[in-house]
Amino acid sequence: MSAKRPRQRRRIPAALLVPAVAGLAFLVLPLVGLLARAPWTEIPSRLAEPDILAALRLSLATATAATALSLLFGVPIAWLLARGDFPGRGLLRALVTVPLVLPPVVGGVALLLVFGRNGIVGAWLYDRFDVTIPFTTTAVVLAMTFVSMPFLVVSVEGALRGADVRFEEAAATLGAGRWTVFTHVTLPMIAPGVLAGAVLCWARALGEFGATITFAGNFPGRTQTMPLAVYLALQSDLEAAIVLSLLLLAVSVAVLASLRDRWTAAAA
Amino acid sequence: MSGPRPAGPGPGAAAAGLDAHLVVDRGDFRLDLRLRAAPGETVALLGPNGAGKTTALRALAGLQVLTAGHIVLNGETLDRPGGRGAGRTRRVAPEHRRIGVVFQDYLLFPHLNAVDNVAFGPRRRGMGRAEARALAADWLDRVGLAEYGRRRPGQLSGGQAQRVALARALATDPALLLLDEPLAALDARTRLDTRVELHRRLAVHEGAAVLVTHDPVDALMLADRLVVVEEGRAVQEGDAEAVTARPRTDYIARLVGLNLYRGKASGTTVQLGPETALTTGEALEGEAFAAFAPSAVALFREEPDGSPRNTWRATVSGVHRHGDHLRVQLDGPLRTAADVTPAAAAHLGLEPGQTVWAAVKATEIRAYPA
Amino acid sequence: MRAKPTLAAAVLALASLTACGGTGAAGGDGTTLTVFAAASLTEAFTEIGDRFEAEHDGVRVEFNFAGSSDLAAQITEGAPADVFAAADAENMEKAVEAGAAADPRTFALNQLVIAVPEGNPDDVAALADLAGRTFAACAAEIPCGAAAQAAVDAAGLDLVPVTYEADVKATLQKLVLGEVDAALVYRTDAIAADTEVDAVEFPESAAAVNTYPIAALEDAPNAGLAADFTDFVLADDAQAVLETAGFQQP
Numbered sequence: 001m002s003a004k005r006p007r008q009r010r011r012i013p014a015a016l017l018v019p020a021v022a023g024l025a026f027l028v029l030p031l032v033g034l035l036a037r038a039p040w041t042e043i044p045s046r047l048a049e050p051d052i053l054a055a056l057r058l059s060l061a062t063a064t065a066a067t068a069l070s071l072l073f074g075v076p077i078a079w080l081l082a083r084g085d086f087p088g089r090g091l092l093r094a095l096v097t098v099p100l101v102l103p104p105v106v107g108g109v110a111l112l113l114v115f116g117r118n119g120i121v122g123a124w125l126y127d128r129f130d131v132t133i134p135f136t137t138t139a140v141v142l143a144m145t146f147v148s149m150p151f152l153v154v155s156v157e158g159a160l161r162g163a164d165v166r167f168e169e170a171a172a173t174l175g176a177g178r179w180t181v182f183t184h185v186t187l188p189m190i191a192p193g194v195l196a197g198a199v200l201c202w203a204r205a206l207g208e209f210g211a212t213i214t215f216a217g218n219f220p221g222r223t224q225t226m227p228l229a230v231y232l233a234l235q236s237d238l239e240a241a242i243v244l245s246l247l248l249l250a251v252s253v254a255v256l257a258s259l260r261d262r263w264t265a266a267a268a
Numbered sequence: 269m270s271g272p273r274p275a276g277p278g279p280g281a282a283a284a285g286l287d288a289h290l291v292v293d294r295g296d297f298r299l300d301l302r303l304r305a306a307p308g309e310t311v312a313l314l315g316p317n318g319a320g321k322t323t324a325l326r327a328l329a330g331l332q333v334l335t336a337g338h339i340v341l342n343g344e345t346l347d348r349p350g351g352r353g354a355g356r357t358r359r360v361a362p363e364h365r366r367i368g369v370v371f372q373d374y375l376l377f378p379h380l381n382a383v384d385n386v387a388f389g390p391r392r393r394g395m396g397r398a399e400a401r402a403l404a405a406d407w408l409d410r411v412g413l414a415e416y417g418r419r420r421p422g423q424l425s426g427g428q429a430q431r432v433a434l435a436r437a438l439a440t441d442p443a444l445l446l447l448d449e450p451l452a453a454l455d456a457r458t459r460l461d462t463r464v465e466l467h468r469r470l471a472v473h474e475g476a477a478v479l480v481t482h483d484p485v486d487a488l489m490l491a492d493r494l495v496v497v498e499e500g501r502a503v504q505e506g507d508a509e510a511v512t513a514r515p516r517t518d519y520i521a522r523l524v525g526l527n528l529y530r531g532k533a534s535g536t537t538v539q540l541g542p543e544t545a546l547t548t549g550e551a552l553e554g555e556a557f558a559a560f561a562p563s564a565v566a567l568f569r570e571e572p573d574g575s576p577r578n579t580w581r582a583t584v585s586g587v588h589r590h591g592d593h594l595r596v597q598l599d600g601p602l603r604t605a606a607d608v609t610p611a612a613a614a615h616l617g618l619e620p621g622q623t624v625w626a627a628v629k630a631t632e633i634r635a636y637p638a
Numbered sequence: 639m640r641a642k643p644t645l646a647a648a649v650l651a652l653a654s655l656t657a658c659g660g661t662g663a664a665g666g667d668g669t670t671l672t673v674f675a676a677a678s679l680t681e682a683f684t685e686i687g688d689r690f691e692a693e694h695d696g697v698r699v700e701f702n703f704a705g706s707s708d709l710a711a712q713i714t715e716g717a718p719a720d721v722f723a724a725a726d727a728e729n730m731e732k733a734v735e736a737g738a739a740a741d742p743r744t745f746a747l748n749q750l751v752i753a754v755p756e757g758n759p760d761d762v763a764a765l766a767d768l769a770g771r772t773f774a775a776c777a778a779e780i781p782c783g784a785a786a787q788a789a790v791d792a793a794g795l796d797l798v799p800v801t802y803e804a805d806v807k808a809t810l811q812k813l814v815l816g817e818v819d820a821a822l823v824y825r826t827d828a829i830a831a832d833t834e835v836d837a838v839e840f841p842e843s844a845a846a847v848n849t850y851p852i853a854a855l856e857d858a859p860n861a862g863l864a865a866d867f868t869d870f871v872l873a874d875d876a877q878a879v880l881e882t883a884g885f886q887q888p
Binding site: 149166167169170171172173174176177180184185188189223252 | 329330331361362363364365367368369371375377379388389392393436437440569586
């Protein structure tokens with residue numbers, strides 16, 4: 001089955017190579033620009049600033065929480081879209097992707113209109129339980145979840161569509177009920193797709209700015225995530241902003257790389 | 269042939285084994301098949317692609333909804349749509365049927381190793397993890413794969429995967445075992461060994477078994493009884509001998525390599541058309557089939573002298589190799605296949621378009637009621 | 639930060655093009671004067687620009703309204719502009735230090751007010767009334783935030799807003815949406831949103847008066863017109879427009 005063929009070097013067609021290289025340059029050059037402009041000597045002192053560490057910690061924690069929430073709700077949504085057989089499924093799919101298209105700032109306003117003090121749900125929460133969501137860490141997580149969950153849903157739905165339903169039928173003939181089939185067969189088989197979706201979702205949440213600042217405001221340690229800190233730094237000090245961006249970038253790349261190593265190790 | 273071969277359970281008896289009437293309407297296709305299998309018996313559904321064999325199997329497993337009919341296994345009704353009176357509507361979900369399935373491409377769970385694949389069924393039916401693993405290991409041992417328990421499906425050969433799939437289906441101790449083209453995905457050599465192994469397992473399997481195949485060799489070797497399915501209906505049923513000796517459709521005749529004609533018998537003559545008749549060895553009256561082997565056909569360049577009674581002029585429409593001889597397709601009053609040795613072919617100088625004389629002895633032609 | 643056209647400059651220039659919107663494309667055969675002005679000047683300067691055009695035949699005034707710090711960065715990175723009008727002295731100073739501008743003149747003052755919902759339901763009369771209420775302020779990195787901090791310090795109060803917004807419009811928006819009871823914003827912003835909010839003046843705002851400096855740029859393509867425009871902004875006609883918008887005269 002897994003006989004290794006001698007590796008053959010095949011020429012890559014120029015029609016693919018040229019746009020690929022151009023595209024890569026387009027993606028990588030801005031990063032090069034940041035690196036070239038970075039005041040390297042200032043980095044250690046910047047990292048020692050308590051506000052920056054607080055923002056970084058908050059970013060990592062909230063992006064992870066948003067990813068967890070997206071998994072909790074997004075995987076069932078994806079299942080519904082991929083396997084459900086009901087009228088209006090196409091409309092539902094379009095609705096799920098709305099946050100992808102909506103400018104995040106508008107998403108933030110929309111969240112305020114729902115969960116704000118005068119919002120549809122928020123007013124009830126405020127009157128009933130004296131709970132306000134805007135300007136809290138919860139609001140950060142909600143804003144991130146709102147903009148990043150579609151990435152997870154789209155990715156998982158694709159994986160579900162690609163998965164062979166017959167394995168699920170085989171599991172049923174072996175005595176597995178629907179839920180067991182899902183947890184023991186479907187989910188393990190689409191795990192790579194779920195992971196890819198979760199990574200996308202996490203990355204998007206980590207970079208989230210517009211909806212967060214609109215819905216959660218900006219308060220150091222509570223709602224000021226790295227992108228907010230970067231944006232505010234940009235108001236007064238370009239180089240500080242670059243340092244913070246690079247820090248965010250480095251941490252996210254490190255997290256994703258270690259995750260990937262662990263994942264490929266587990267799969268082997 | 270293996271296993272006991274009891275007569276089908278009498279009508280009305282709370283029968284052991286399978287009693288099914290499978291009706292599935294799917295647009296322009298309709299499956300309507302009555303099927304019985306006694307405990308220990310293996311029934312083969314034999315038929316061309318698209319005949320509805322797999323649909324029948326899926327209906328038995330509960331993966332395809334019945335339009336009408338019923339499925340009763342060991343006295344328990346598994347499916348009875350739109351039932352009236354005593355047999356009210358009932359449908360048992362696939363996971364609650366005591367049915368094991370070996371799928372065409374096995375469908376071993378790629379994320380589980382062989383032991384966990386086999387243990388999957390027992391686990392779902394409430395067995396503890398350690399116990400299920402021990403049972404699975406035992407089953408793998410029985411199919412000769414004791415050493416392969418920790419391998420993932422991707423690391424198994426086709427034959428090994430087939431045996432794991434069989435072990436997985438049997439590990440739940442099913443009252444009915446379903447096999448969908450169990451050998452089709454294997455290469456010729458592996459197929460031979462695996463078929464022997466599968467035969468052994470079916471022989472000791474105490475439940476009923478239904479095997480779907482388009483390969484007559486599998487059907488003949490593995491099954492106690494054959495049901496020939498064409499276009500959603502059973503066209504012939506019986507043991508291997510009866511079906512091969514007396515084919516009732518062109519499909520079966522082709523499978524077993526016979527020339528088959530239908531006509532009206534009167535004594536030893538079977539009238540096939542206004543101008544065409546065959547003389548047979550057995551006397552018969554009424555609608556009848558006449559069948560003879562291609563090897564029974566003799567070919568001549570000139571009209572033979574002292575000819576047998578069945579002699580006709582034919583045109584060669586094709587010649588191709590068939591084992592160690594040549595099979596000649598003949599057009600004419602009868603479309604016939606004839607087998608000749610390469611030497612005879614060379615002597616006759618056979619080529620498409622050529623006219624020859626064909627002759628078959630009356631004693632070589634079997635006639636039986638249609 | 640020497641002005642060398644780098645990638646960052648290109649990015650900023652691109653941003654400025656976006657900010658200009660559609661108006662930048664129309665060329666006309668006359669002269670075009672490019673004015674980089676703080677976002678808080680949008681309404682007033684648009685009006686002033688119209689009046690300037692009316693007095694100068696064949697001259698078109700194009701504005702790039704953005705945050706003062708963005709504009710300062712664009713100018714020091716070499717963006718082509720004739721006039722820079724900033725919302726605070728600090729950002730003008732950056733341009734001066736970079737050698738891009740000289741001799742800035744203050745043309746307007748802006749003071750903080752406490753913006754409250756229309757009708758002032760909580761009867762906020764002074765800064766101290768904000769204690770125990772949720773209110774929004776600008777982040778310290780931007781002028782209105784620095785001003786708010788200075789005012790609160792001057793009052794000797796320990797007031798902490800629930801959020802430090804990234805710009806003054808966002809601060810005001812939180813009030814309009816009812817998420818906060820009050821917002822510390824510029825008088826001009828409160829006036830611009832006058833149908834929905836009331837502005838409460840408070841004495842401590844004097845401790846943080848914001849000055850708006852304007853300067854013709856050293857590399858101005860139209861140096862003469864640039865000088866004309868700065869004079870025009872300081873003259874009575876334009877000053878009246880600014881006052882209507884809520885600015886005070888220097």
